[in-house]
Amino acid sequence: MFRAAAGVYDQPPFYRELRRYDGTLNTAVKAQRSIQGTAGFDYNFSGLGGRPFRWTTEAYYKAMTNVNPYDVENVRVRYYGNNDAKAYAESFAEDATFTTVFGNINLNSLYYTYETSFEDLRVKTLIIHEARHLQQGMKIALSVYGELDAWQLEFGIYHRIKRSYPHPAIEELMNLPLEYDRTVLKRAAHLMQAYAGKGYRADLLPLFPLGKEIKYQLIRR
Numbered sequence: 001m002f003r004a005a006a007g008v009y010d011q012p013p014f015y016r017e018l019r020r021y022d023g024t025l026n027t028a029v030k031a032q033r034s035i036q037g038t039a040g041f042d043y044n045f046s047g048l049g050g051r052p053f054r055w056t057t058e059a060y061y062k063a064m065t066n067v068n069p070y071d072v073e074n075v076r077v078r079y080y081g082n083n084d085a086k087a088y089a090e091s092f093a094e095d096a097t098f099t100t101v102f103g104n105i106n107l108n109s110l111y112y113t114y115e116t117s118f119e120d121l122r123v124k125t126l127i128i129h130e131a132r133h134l135q136q137g138m139k140i141a142l143s144v145y146g147e148l149d150a151w152q153l154e155f156g157i158y159h160r161i162k163r164s165y166p167h168p169a170i171e172e173l174m175n176l177p178l179e180y181d182r183t184v185l186k187r188a189a190h191l192m193q194a195y196a197g198k199g200y201r202a203d204l205l206p207l208f209p210l211g212k213e214i215k216y217q218l219i220r221r
Contacts, residue, residue, distance in 0.1 A: 001041060001042045002039075002040075002041045003039070003040055003041065003042075003172050004037070004038065004039040004040075005037065005038050005039075006033070006035075006036065006037040006038075006218065007035075007036055007037075008033065008035050008036075009033070009034045009036070010031040010032070010033050011032045011033075011034075012030065012031045012033055012105075013029045013030075013032070013068065016077070016079060017029055017068045017079045017081055018081060019079060019081055019094065020079075020080065020081040020082060020207070021071075021078055021079070021080050021081065022058075024151075026081045026082065027079055029068065029083060030066045030083050031066065032064065032065070032066050032067055032068060032083075033064065033066055034062050034063065034065075035062070035095055036060070036061065036062035036063070037060075037061055037062075037065075038058060038059065038060045038061075039058070039059055040056065040057050040058030040059060041056075041057055042055070042056050043055040043056075043057075059090075059091070060089075060090060060091045061088070061090045062088060062089040062090070062091070063086075063087075063088050064086065064087040064088060064089075065086055066083040067083070067085040067086060067087050068080060068081060068082070068083060068085070069084070069085045087104070090132040101166040104126075121158065121161060121162070124157075125154045125155070125157055125158050128153060128154055128157060129150045129153065129154035130150075132149060132150040132153050132154075133146065133150055139209040139210045139211060140205045140209045141207045142205060142206075142209075142210065143205055143206050143207065143208055143210065143213070144185045144186075144188055144189045144202060144205050144206070144207045144208075145180065145185055145207065145208055145209060146209065147188070147189075147192065147202060147205065148173070148176065148178055148185065148188045149178055151170075151173060151188075151192065152173070152176075152178060153175055155170050155173070155174060157164075159174070166195075167194075167195045169191045169192075169194040170191075170195055172191055173188060173191040173192070173195075176188055178182050180208060180212065182207050182208075182216075184205065185207040188202075189205070189207075
């Protein structure tokens, strides 16, 4: 979804802005004006573990004229009172509501909010899944091995409560051994995509944790 907005804002001078730096009165001070615009988009997609994520990008720009600058000396504020400055503000922000391995767990607000009941089983298992990644650390989490570990923990708990698996691919995934076997891990990545869809790019992850993967690629064993 794309979005854009623009506006003009005038701010009449505060009474203290009517005094120049030397203390004389200037009744001709103009209202400070800002012209601002913003544009951005939201992109919803399936990410790690087949969970719905949202990628948000937004750019912002504001041009300001007739600005009244001031100096601050301890608790004393002295305005120049002459509308003799211009200013601007700009920003570019991106946000993806996904889990990081740096200590945060964020669930997509499009599907989960503070009003979502914690009794929701998927919320519980997703948090457990991501907590496992935090335990693993970055090198293990960003690998098919790390994903298999987290998936098996998540759906193991799901099965204990529901007494069933949500998909045949998950049932097969749960029977895979968690080990450094490239054939097993390739099959795991395939099953993850079978459940989560092609948008879940497990095929882009290294099979082993990064250090182990590099070692394998160098000596092939």
